[in-house]
Amino acid sequence: MKEKHVLGISGGKDSAALAVYMRQNYPELDIDYFFTDTGKELPEVYEFLGRLEGLLGKPILHLNPDRDFDYWLKQFNYFLPSPQTRWCTRQLKLRPFEQWVKPFLDDGYKVYSYVAIRADEEFRGAYNSKHENLIIRLPFKEEGIDKAGVHEILEVSGLGLPAYYEWRTRSGCTFCFYQQKIEWIGLLERYPEAFEEAMSYEKTALEHDSPFTWSEGESLEQLSRPERIEQIKEDHRKRLEKIKARRSINPLRPNAEPIDNDDLYGQAKVCLSCHK
Structure with missing residues (x-):
């Protein structure tokens, strides 16, 4: 069976560390890196992605949703997304990813998607695959890499943390409802x-x-x-x-x-x- 390996980059530290880790430890895998761009990201996110591309020696594909935040806000009767109703994630992040991998799955590929859930994040689950040939892998959880390990990977590689960590812990849209x-x-x-x-x-x-x-x-x-x-x-x-x-x-x-x-x-x- 044909195989494809993909790794989503959020602009945050964990997925960046996983990309570096996979390149260093599994160089035989031809991984496609992607970033789902909502158009509402912090400038520091794009700067960090540029530095990460240089380290990986490979471009990060930008998946742009075919309909933007304003379109979906109107469709949801102008109700803001929230932890209870995360329509922004579904429509601006997951939907473009599913549209991107669908042709490969339809063509008989087995697609391996690598997700940066750490070993110390027992309470977090991964994306729930709806296709038997879309396989979710959690290398950090499988290999015991925790938050300290992520920081070490970024430090040793010379990439470091995204600049927005000076004031904000997570990536995502400028107006993300998960902000403190x-x-x-x-x-x-x-x-x-x-x-x-x-x-x-x-x-x-x-x-x-x-x-x-x-x-x-x-x-x-x-x-x-x-x-x-x-x-x-x-x-x-x-x-x-x-x-x-x-x-x-x-x-x-x-x-x-x-x-x-x-x-x-x-x-x-x-x-x-x-x-x-």
């Missing part, structure tokens, strides 16, 4: 135009009786008030101080892993195709 409130503040301060666009989408959604706002429990207009910004930043500072005080130094790893928002706020159940 401190990350929304980061978006406001670094990319005010993107924040304004998210506010506009939210205002339209609320006018159409959407039950969701981008950030749980408050609108972006409320979140962006000066006194609320200071409150969110103060809460973030306190969380960071607590984690630093509790963290013990590992003599085998004197350069401790950076503390990210997963450490501070707990690992959210996220969309794998966007954030891994």
Whole structure:
């Protein structure tokens, strides 16, 4: 049976580390790397993808959905996507991937898709394949590679972390609903135009009786008030101080892993195709 090997790149650290790991440890596999572009990504994502392409020595194919976010927002009656209704993942990420691999499956290929779920992420499952010849493989989980291992792969390769890790833990759209409130503040301060666009989408959604706002429990207009910004930043500072005080130094790893928002706020159940 003919075989095809594919690996989705989200713009985040885990999928980038998996791409590097597979190239280094399984050079005999001719892997096609792809990125499903929603058109709403952070500029740092594209910069990181460019550096990753240079390291892999192979282009990353951009899969662009045939219909954009605005089209699907209208189809869903202007209701914002949310953890309960993740239509953005289905329509802008999974649908383009399924359309891309369908001709290969129809032509009798067995398609192996490699997904970057780590060994320390027991609570996360992979994409549920609907075709018997679309095989999902989890190399990190199978080979015991955890978060520290991912950081080591990126550090040793010279790729490092995406630049947005200075203020945001996950990749994905600029207005992803899985962002923590401190990350929304980061978006406001670094990319005010993107924040304004998210506010506009939210205002339209609320006018159409959407039950969701981008950030749980408050609108972006409320979140962006000066006194609320200071409150969110103060809460973030306190969380960071607590984690630093509790963290013990590992003599085998004197350069401790950076503390990210997963450490501070707990690992959210996220969309794998966007954030891994």
